Amino acid sequence: MGTHHRDDCAENGGDDNGHLAKRLRPASCPISAAEIAEEFAHHDPSVARINNGSFGSCPASVLAAQLRWQRLFLRQPDEFYFHRLQPALLHSRILVKELINAADLDEVSLVDNATTAAAIVLQHASWAFSEGGFRKGDAVVMLHYAYGAVKKSIHAYVARAGGHIIEVPLPFPVSSNEEIVLEFRKALELGKANGRRVRLAVIDHVTSMPSVVIPVKELTRICREEGVDQVFVDAAHAIGSVEVDVQDIGADFYTSNLHKWFFCPPSVAFLYTKKCSASSRLHHPVVSHEYGNGLPLESAWIGTRDYSAQLVVPSVMDFIGRFEGGIEGIRKRNHEKVVEMGKMLADAWGTFLGSPPEMCCSMIMVGLPGCLGILSEKDALKVRSLLRKEFKVEVPIHYQLPKDGEVVEKDGSSTVTGYVRISHQVYNMEGDYHKLRDAVHKLVNDGFNCTMFPS
Template sequence: MDPHRHRDENGGNANGLPAKRRRSAPTSISAAEIAKDFAHHDPAVARINNGSFGCCPASVLASQLQWQQLFLRQPDEFYFNRLQPGLLYSRTLVKELINAADLDEVSLVDNATTAAAIVMQQASWAFAEGAFRKGDAVVMLHYAYGAVKKSIHAYVARAGGHVIEVPLPFPVSSNEEIIFEFRKALERGKADGRRVRLAVIDHVTSMPSVVIPVKELTRICREEGVDQVFVDAAHAIGSVEVDVQDIGADFYTSNLHKWFFCPPSVAFLYTKKCSALSSLHHPVVSVEYGNGLPMESAWIGTRDYSSQLVVPAALEFISRFEGGIEGIRKRNHQKVVEMGKMLAEAWETFLGSPPEMCCSMIMVGLPGCLGVSSEKDALKLRSLLREEFKVEVPIHYQPWKDGEVEEKNRNHGVTGYVRISHQVYNTIDDYYRLRDAVQRLVHDEFNCMKFPSK
């Protein structure tokens, strides 16, 4: 039942949920309205790092506040009568967004890191209880998100799993390069009589940012007898097309607070119904333990659930844009490619991947004369751009391997890359400020060797 179906005299509905505001006729949102919805952003900062923490418009924040006040007004009535119908409605909307076959396949969790812990916990139990043989393999991408990597080691390696990393190339020029390395990793995983029990595949890698051919890699996993496929798609929804039935993985997770305009933190975890749903459990054990992952995730004690309840408000905000979420992601992709090319031309460098291998983020090489020679340099340079130039952008350090001198010379010694994002609130001036900041550093003959050693 749609919890927004029946309204009370105060504008709410029969379940006490905040009423969904309706407009008499759909109108495309204006630039002024976008600026107003994101007026809480620091106007002094060129914020081209939506990929790290996302963004949330004022209209969705207002809905979140309404939910929080409903709880504070009468907590018992909120928990007994309003929380679960609201979460059910959010899950129903997510199910439709990702084309899940059944509502039971969709759980709401805090973030993709939590989702990874749920999947890795299940795998660790399989190793510990003998369903998986000790020494069998788990394959993950070298550029897997740091927290997910640690989750794999904390749960799976500790339980006896053998972890294999896929060494992805960067800069990258084609999907075939990724597929080639992935097949080689599966071969290593099956060496010495092992089986590959789990493959962990990013849909969009974080740093460096590259869109991975997840459907193709999942198909290869099926051909090679991999037991389970988990897609970590933290950056996906709102940034790339998501159709979980088409992708075909056993598990798929994505954050709603990165590119889908929800406040932090909320994500979904999709679990294909034919997979072992009953063996998945939330790491926080509550009284709902054993009632299925969706219910376990919907009650993990007294906490603020408001970010999981504002999915309808986020969708209403999205509906104000031409083409909805598909239109937003297409425009973001077009703009970030345009800005990436502008920066590469200004700095006489290059993009880290072809445009078709990026989403709403793209990697752009920094001038080699800046001398980024370590991850510490990259972090210090990022801080310098923030503090001195009011530009917020992540920086990736990519070392050269032995024997790559010729390639290094051809690419002008580039070892640092900025990861620029584009979201609806960004303007061209944000990217001009980054362009000019880097050109100023080059003009002043700045080099990372000038940073203090400590």
């Protein structure tokens, strides 16, 4: 083949000889169980992998597309840089814009991950405090269950610049959105005490641990009513597991990883920045040649690196198109199955779910038998390692100090202090959850308790 049209390359990638790879078209009938198994055959078959939420999963067809992009770059880096990279990134951004219903393409940037997106937004807030746009002592509100790296970023950027940090103490287990709204309103009132203003609210769409779907649209509306300057939604788990309509949600900034629930390889995320005066002053923390040309272009070149994870969004769309109902169908089936498996585990262990089914997405929290004696985060991590090493089960575990003995097992014998966060993605089988169920039963029947771990 001779000279390639760069728009074709933007859609297709190329093979290791520089030839364009033909786009995979959606199958005429829905993908079969055997085809799904083939797409994820690179997973360790001995492991019950029910932790898609942490690192996601990438199908073989998308990995192959990524390899084609990598080889195309290595074959002729200069030609790739000058003629192929930016059109290909633009195509991915166009697809993301349509997925999230952004009003303008300039509102969508591609970055490495949600943590990078948070750094971009919080860096801007830090400058506002340092340069006098925000008053020293004004507040930034975040959820207590915000992702650990984001919480640290808030302190690293905002607290050092003079911002006052307020955490919203969300209840868990949780039974309704009203509980979350009540605590959020209390935090905003605290933020406005002593003449302060709340300058920024950082709200998770799906909290990581414990996992709960947060009513972000309602909380954003409350922020507007209460005079909060800016709203940043950290939605690392959202795209592919809950509906995302950024215009409907109404936040100023919104980010989600594409590698967790949207089948991209690690790592790529989008950052939506609603068109306003603030968005024009956002900058990527890595300063490179495109500095000052707008965040989408700044993010599209931060120096020589592997951009292939950002280029395979068209291939991911092809993969998703093979499923009945597309991404909406995948979301619905994952939600229904994780709820079914969560209830099965809770019934088997005599415990309960950490939230109602309507407050979970493709992940759900399930109480572990209290007799396991999980009394700290270290205990939770040790039990997780035990399940991985001895039983080949990969699942995160959350430690939760109960409130005044309110949460007890159905038989009333012991207090639940540990919860597994199970995920369901298209590759999971019921046997994965049975393996977890049986592993916990064995620990209970053997009389295991966390006090048996070496100190």
